[in-house]
Amino acid sequence: MKLLLDENLSDRIIPRIIDLYPSSKHVKTLKLTNTDDVIIWQYAKANGFVIVSKDSDFHQRSLLYGHPPKFIYLQVGNCPTSKIVQVLRDNFDTIIQFENRKSESILVFWTVRSFSLSRIFSGIGKAIA
Template identity: 75%
Template sequence: MKLLLDENLSDRIIPQIVDIYPNSTHVKLLALTQSDDLLIWEYAKAHDFVIVSKDSDFHQRSLVYGHPPKFIYLRVGNCSTAKIVQILRENYTTISIFGNAEQESILVLT
């Protein structure tokens, strides 16, 4: 499963998770920073990414339009990059099951 991290998350997360989420990337590495959410949404959809963000706008879009792409909503408030890495690594099994589920569009992690 490939994750696409939104700009509200650090791009320094990618090297720390790419071993378990191969081909994951950050919007910064795709020159999509400060892009409209719709553009990021469409990119993720076209390239089979799961969007990861703390942005409630993606949450709303996912509720309205469903998937693809799937969306992982990190409801963690202001926290360290290390905490985000920990959440993504510790929830690997849950995230993998979510990625393969046919009906689910949103996964909320805290």
Template identity: 75%
Template sequence: MGFSPDSFYIKTLGLTNTDDAEIWEYATTNDFVIVSKDSDFHQRSLLYGHPPKFIYLRVGNCSTSKIVQVLQDEIDIISQFGDREAESILVLS
């Protein structure tokens, strides 16, 4: 189960065990937003800006269903973030 019909897990895109730089490029090319708990993507976003935009999940060790719940709870903030051209990082906890 994904967050929305337009969301994809890395593994469903065939990008499991793929270098972060390749995932970053794939997201840029396909106009995706990266959602991750990985601080490497956070650092990459600070260094390069966007595209792609990055949603940094600071939720610690938790289940996928908890992550989906956090995203659903913040859907209005996420939507506003997507519409703002100047913003490249959104931190959710």
């Protein structure tokens, strides 16, 4: 599984998750920072990435177009990089299951009162080409 981390997430996350998510990249290393979300979406789709972001624009795009690419939506507020790393590491099995499910486009992780982490699958249906 390859994750593509959006620019609203630190590029320092990649070295801390690469053992679980080989070939994952940050948009910064691909020179896609300050790039339109459509370009990032197309890149992820063409190269087999799952997009990870806090950006609601990707959420809207996933609702509209389905997958590929799949999208992991982090609704975790303003939190330290270590918290994002923890979410991605602690939920590895859930993320792998999400990738393997054909009918689901979006996986949402959120915090409740900044203390507890919850998760939900959201099935979207077939992708629109």
